[in-house]
Amino acid sequence: MTTRRRALAITAALTLPLAACGTSDGPADPGQGDSQASVSVEHAMGSTEVPCTPKKVVTLGQGQTDSVLALGVTPVGVVDPWTDDWYEYLPDEVEEAEVVGTEIEPDLEKVASLQPDLIVGSKLRHEAVYDKLSKIAPTVFSETIGVTWKENISLWAQALCMPEKGEEIVTDYQERADQLGKDLEEAGKQDLEVSIIRFMPDQVRIYLTGFPGSIIRDAGLERPESQRVDDWEKSEQLVEISEERIPDMDGDVIFQMVSSEHYAQQGTSTVDEQIERWTSTDLWKGLSAVTQDDVVIVDESHWNLGGGIGAANAMLDDLEGNLLTDK
Incomplete structure (x- = not known):
């Protein structure tokens, strides 16, 4: 941990x-x-x-x-x-x-x-x-x-x-994040490996550090090996991936951000088309989080776009609601 x-x-x-x-x-x-x-x-x-x-x-x-x-x-x-x-x-x-x-x-x-x-x-x-x-x-x-x-x-x-x-x-935020970590530990979930991905109309990303990564880190949660970094301060915050790298998206839980068409470039597919193409592949269907129904769609506005204390607390709400409750 x-x-x-x-x-x-x-x-x-x-x-x-x-x-x-x-x-x-x-x-x-x-x-x-x-x-x-x-x-x-x-x-x-x-x-x-x-x-x-x-x-x-x-x-x-x-x-x-x-x-x-x-x-x-x-x-x-x-x-x-x-x-x-x-x-x-x-x-x-x-x-x-x-x-x-x-x-x-x-x-x-x-x-x-x-x-x-x-x-x-x-x-x-x-x-x-x-x-x-x-x-x-x-x-x-x-x-x-x-x-x-x-x-x-x-x-x-x-x-x-x-x-x-x-x-x-x-x-107050830090104490709340620490308490979430303790609650996860008491629930035997402190070693959950959390993946953060984002579907956009013209690309698909995995988030390593940056704002969403910092909240996951503050809560003491693990990341999949493919999403861990050696140097937090110097690492790239995200990577754009091709379909061949879908296995790098896996984790015990995948938190999936979906961008609006606001980001679409002329001539690109819609975000729905992008998601349909990727999630219909055998690579996606074979992800452990997918087979266990542990893919959680979250609002990118507070997972990535807001970037402040309000967004951080909204992210903690999502983590508490999805990781501390049984299906």
């Missing part, structure tokens, strides 16, 4: 020294902030002075939207989800925000029209427009997305002047 990350390690990461947030009258309440106070935030693009506490926040990515909402702040601006509708696991407040383009191409004019006092994004997606964004409002970027979601929450919590809240929600 893999070793679970301990909440203590996450707590340590979340409580790195921060610049004090306050005014000449004394420190501001980290939960409420003060429009005259500020905090210096170190991030992927340097150091940015942010007002404490920002009241008009624009989020440029799915993980940022997810986590800012989880920290109790409703953004004034968000980018479109990767699907046609908002992810079901997100709170209804997300619909109050103005859409400012896509995660790949945010509309800077719309961002500016909202007169934000904080913009959050990632160097991975938005490095090219950082300077322009910084002229609109203080801008804070994480280095990347996905697998670093817990560290990113710490960053957003700093920028929102609520580091304690960031520490609290990640610690």
Whole structure:
């Protein structure tokens, strides 16, 4: 059984020294902030002075939207989800925000029209427009997305002047993941090998690390040998496979994500056609998870697209519901 990350390690990461947030009258309440106070935030693009506490926040990515909402702040601006509708696991407040383009191409004019006092994004997606964004409002970027979601929450919590809240929600998640691991052990299921796959209109993927892999890892679950990595930090997060590699998809349980046609490229098959072709092969029919009826179809919005604390907890819901209940 893999070793679970301990909440203590996450707590340590979340409580790195921060610049004090306050005014000449004394420190501001980290939960409420003060429009005259500020905090210096170190991030992927340097150091940015942010007002404490920002009241008009624009989020440029799915993980940022997810986590800012989880920290109790409703953004004034968000980018479109990767699907046609908002992810079901997100709170209804997300619909109050103005859409400012896509995660790949945010509309800077719309961002500016909202007169934000904080913009959050990632160097991975938005490095090219950082300077322009910084002229609109203080801008804070994480280095990347996905697998670093817990560290990113710490960053957003700093920028929102609520580091304690960031520490609290990640610690609560970690304790829940640890408890799931203990419950699985008591049920004799701690050695289950969990496979993560995704059917898309133009390709099929196996997920090794990344966001979904990190949740499986936190719960202490094993992966099939074909999906294990030697170096978690440096490994590729996913692999695209051909039909000949269907055996690499096997596990005691296969969690299967199905993408919407939103991802379809011109001339490609539909995702339903892709699934029909693959699951009609003898290789698929011979998988142990298939013969044991242990293939679970899950919502890609929280297994892969959301990439924040809300999605992580929704994934734990799925793991608890499917691994701790008897058929």
